[in-house]
Amino acid sequence: xxxxxxxxxxxxxxxxxxxxxxxxxxxxxxxKSQKCSSSIVSVIPAxxxxxxxxxxxxxxxxxxxxxSHDRFVVEARIRIHTAPGLRVEDYPYGVEMSGLKVxxxxxxxxxxxxxxxxxxxxPGIWRExxxxxxxxxxxxxxxxxxxxxxxxxxxxxxxxxxxxxxANEVIKRKVGVCQDFAHAMVALCRxxxxxxxxxxxxxxxxxxxxxxxxxxxxxxxVEVFVEGYGWIGLDPTNNKVVDDTYIVxxxxxxxxxxxxxxxSYFGGGTSTLIVHVxxxxxxxxxxxx
Amino acid sequence: xxxxxxxxxxxxxxxxKEGGPAFPHYRQVEEVIGGFTREKFLEKRAQTxxxxxxxxxxxxxxxxxxxxxxxxxPFDLIPRVIPAxxxxxxxxxxxxxxxxxxxxxxxxYHDAKIIKDGVIxxxxxxxxxxxxxxxxxxxxxxxxxxHICGSDLIRDDQGKYLVLEDNGRCPSGASYVLxxxxxxxxxxxxxxxxxxxRPVANYPSLLRKxxxxxxxxxxxVPVAVLLTPGIYNSAYFEHSFLARxxxxxxxxxxxxxxxxxxxxxxxxxxLVQVDVIYRRIDDDFIxxxxxxxxxxxxxxxxxxxxxxxxxxxxxxVGTGVADDKVTYAxxxxxxxxxxxxxxxxxxxxxxxxWREKDRQHILGNLKELVVKSANESGGYGMLMGPTxxxxxxxxxxxxxxxxxxxxxxxxxxxxxxxxTVCGEGIEGRHVDLRPYVLYGEDIEIIPGGLTRVxxxxxxxVVNSSQGGGSKDTWVL
Numbered sequence: 001x002x003x004x005x006x007x008x009x010x011x012x013x014x015x016x017x018x019x020x021x022x023x024x025x026x027x028x029x030x031x032k033s034q035k036c037s038s039s040i041v042s043v044i045p046a047x048x049x050x051x052x053x054x055x056x057x058x059x060x061x062x063x064x065x066x067x068s069h070d071r072f073v074v075e076a077r078i079r080i081h082t083a084p085g086l087r088v089e090d091y092p093y094g095v096e097m098s099g100l101k102v103x104x105x106x107x108x109x110x111x112x113x114x115x116x117x118x119x120x121x122x123p124g125i126w127r128e129x130x131x132x133x134x135x136x137x138x139x140x141x142x143x144x145x146x147x148x149x150x151x152x153x154x155x156x157x158x159x160x161x162x163x164x165x166x167a168n169e170v171i172k173r174k175v176g177v178c179q180d181f182a183h184a185m186v187a188l189c190r191x192x193x194x195x196x197x198x199x200x201x202x203x204x205x206x207x208x209x210x211x212x213x214x215x216x217x218x219x220x221x222v223e224v225f226v227e228g229y230g231w232i233g234l235d236p237t238n239n240k241v242v243d244d245t246y247i248v249x250x251x252x253x254x255x256x257x258x259x260x261x262x263x264s265y266f267g268g269g270t271s272t273l274i275v276h277v278x279x280x281x282x283x284x285x286x287x288x289x
Numbered sequence: 290x291x292x293x294x295x296x297x298x299x300x301x302x303x304x305x306k307e308g309g310p311a312f313p314h315y316r317q318v319e320e321v322i323g324g325f326t327r328e329k330f331l332e333k334r335a336q337t338x339x340x341x342x343x344x345x346x347x348x349x350x351x352x353x354x355x356x357x358x359x360x361x362x363p364f365d366l367i368p369r370v371i372p373a374x375x376x377x378x379x380x381x382x383x384x385x386x387x388x389x390x391x392x393x394x395x396x397x398y399h400d401a402k403i404i405k406d407g408v409i410x411x412x413x414x415x416x417x418x419x420x421x422x423x424x425x426x427x428x429x430x431x432x433x434x435x436h437i438c439g440s441d442l443i444r445d446d447q448g449k450y451l452v453l454e455d456n457g458r459c460p461s462g463a464s465y466v467l468x469x470x471x472x473x474x475x476x477x478x479x480x481x482x483x484x485x486x487r488p489v490a491n492y493p494s495l496l497r498k499x500x501x502x503x504x505x506x507x508x509x510v511p512v513a514v515l516l517t518p519g520i521y522n523s524a525y526f527e528h529s530f531l532a533r534x535x536x537x538x539x540x541x542x543x544x545x546x547x548x549x550x551x552x553x554x555x556x557x558x559x560l561v562q563v564d565v566i567y568r569r570i571d572d573d574f575i576x577x578x579x580x581x582x583x584x585x586x587x588x589x590x591x592x593x594x595x596x597x598x599x600x601x602x603x604x605x606v607g608t609g610v611a612d613d614k615v616t617y618a619x620x621x622x623x624x625x626x627x628x629x630x631x632x633x634x635x636x637x638x639x640x641x642x643w644r645e646k647d648r649q650h651i652l653g654n655l656k657e658l659v660v661k662s663a664n665e666s667g668g669y670g671m672l673m674g675p676t677x678x679x680x681x682x683x684x685x686x687x688x689x690x691x692x693x694x695x696x697x698x699x700x701x702x703x704x705x706x707x708x709t710v711c712g713e714g715i716e717g718r719h720v721d722l723r724p725y726v727l728y729g730e731d732i733e734i735i736p737g738g739l740t741r742v743x744x745x746x747x748x749x750v751v752n753s754s755q756g757g758g759s760k761d762t763w764v765l
């Protein structure tokens with residue numbers, strides 16, 4: 001599928017801000033499931049976004065605004081091809097939970113098995129996770145069961161949580177939005193020694209009645225590591241195995257590592273944030289008029 | 290039809306080699322059009338031309354004695370075909386370019402960092418004829434200045450696409466794209482369908498969406514109007530065509546009144562507040578209170594309403610500084626400066642007369658160069674070195690010395706050629722391409738655009754006002 005994304009983030013300050021230093025993660029990474037054909041990050045007031053790769057291989061930009069300003073706008077325009085998702089018969093079943101132990105020694109899995117700022121790996125969460133997996137000893141089946149459990153048992157309720165809500169609280173209250181569901185699922189998977197990472201990105205709602213959640217803003221979901229297959233995306237907010245309607249922007253241990261725009265500045269008074277995201281499909285053959 | 294066709298050593302859009310087969314994306318066109326007898330083809334052409342005349346698809350040529358003549362826009366029946374992969378590069382390149390141009394406008398009307406960082410000299414910006422001090426510090430709606438842009442692309446002798454200029458004020462020609470397409474669909478319905486040409490018919494609705502996106506009132510349906518200088522303007526056909534296709538009112542200055550910082554349209558049922566004005570009048574004439582006092586075309590007080598944010602003008606006032614031909618030379622630097630990317634589409638190399646070294650080069654090589662006046666458009670005020678007379682060159686040399694800021698020069702790029710019906714047969718004629726970029730919430734580029742063709746043998750000037758014609762452009 002070919003998709004286009006327009007993502008605008010605007011901060012307005014009640015008093016002038018200055019010495020603003022920011023990190024933005026608004027350029028999709030290339031992988032076997034997606035290939036970005038063009039991507040432009042632009043900033044108002046004028047500043048050159050300097051590109052670099054972060055610790056997890058995410059394509060990031062560094063933006064500095066030393067001079068006084070009363071607003072800060074970052075826009076990203078992306079054009080990307082996504083590969084078709086896995087067919088049900090190709091889901092990576094057949095990997096035993098007993099084989100997970102060795103993964104913590106792998107460099108690409110280790111950080112995604114530990115606690116991180118929003119995620120705690122503790123016995124309480126482990127007990128919850130064990131209940132969800134029931135009798136399963138299969139890695140993918142377990143992950144799928146956790147995703148399904150969250151989708152069915154948790155309340156999707158915008159405003160019930162904040163951007164800083166910890167996974168522990170989400171698991172206790174069973175309420176939140178996509179960020180919270182993803183945090184909860186990452187925590188539950190990690191407690192069972194399944195490497196799990198937090199993914200931020202976009203999601204194109206191709207259903208006719210737009211019943212899916214998360215397409216109106218940046219979305220968040222989870223990737224779990226299955227030996228022999230690699231990282232596979234699961235979306236607990238929509239109970240879906242990730243397919244070609246998903247665009248991965250960045251991956252990390254949790255929200256801290258992937259937040260699309262983050263930074264600091266001096267002054268500024270109170271700030272107002274306006275975010276707008278539009279994802280559009282471009283390769284639909286139009287009827288010949 | 291194509292047996293005797295000669296490419297004469299130019300890059301040809303259709304035939305990679307003289308006497309050889311056409312490019313793969315032209316195969317069907319070659320088959321179908323090549324299959325016509327000359328008589329049958331000329332008959333088809335006559336039908337198309339009479340249809341244009343009946344529908345009044347015309348434009349006006351301004352003569353030296355100020356007597357406008359209305360003509361039909363010459364149309365060539367052999368379509369230009371662009372394969373999908375080539376089009377993708379054009380789309381990406383123009384998207385990158387319009388973003389950079391908008392950031393540039395935003396920058397120079399605010400902090401002017403690009404000047405402070407020494408990338409573009411202050412003189413270039415502040416002395417541009419269309420720099421508008423009134424716009425300094427003004428926050429335009431949605432941060433968009435150039436909502437509609439028509440950039441002219443040409444191909445060099447290797448077939449590489451280059452940007453020749455950006456038209457960021459009131460680019461015209463989109464209506465011909467739509468009319469040409471209708472004509473082609475009637476002339477070659479089967480060929481058109483079997484190739485899977487991407488449609489252009491949604492341009493008016495995209496344009497309307499682009500305009501409505503800007504509306505200061507976000508409740509109900511925004512009121513957008515098209516402001517025309519009137520029936521004597523060369524592009525009046527286009528104005529009425531677009532207004533009708535978009536389903537908005539076409540108005541002249543006298544149909545609008547500005548009062549207390551709002552703009553209203555006079556209608557048979559009283560005054561109606563206007564939100565967005567797609568104006569096809571230059572900055573200078575839009576408001577006699579703010580700009581030229583002698584303008585009868587504009588609306589007194591409209592700038593006041595605009596700067597108060599109660600009405601939106603598209604394109605914004607002051608965008609002309611970005612399509613100035615001197616500024617043009619700096620666009621690749623802008624792309625690097627604002628986006629940290631390399632330009633996807635390159636410029637034609639440009640000499641700036643106000644730079645001492647460049648000026649000497651221009652004056653010494655007038656015969657090999659194309660000299661352009663920085664703030665003119667439509668092919669007026671231009672010197673084609675190789676075909677110029679000694680007298681013309683002397684005149685231009687004097688003008689350049691007197692006013693170096695106003696002139697730029699470029700080497701003559703041997704534009705690509707395209708098979709074109711001429712007289713009785715088919716000959717190669719030089720072409721360019723003007724795609725239309727709409728910058729709203731989305732950046733949309735209608736697939737194709739206006740392929741202009743220099744109908745006079747050997748001529749490189751494709752402007753409609755200078756004897757150019759057009760072709761339909763088919764993007765696959």
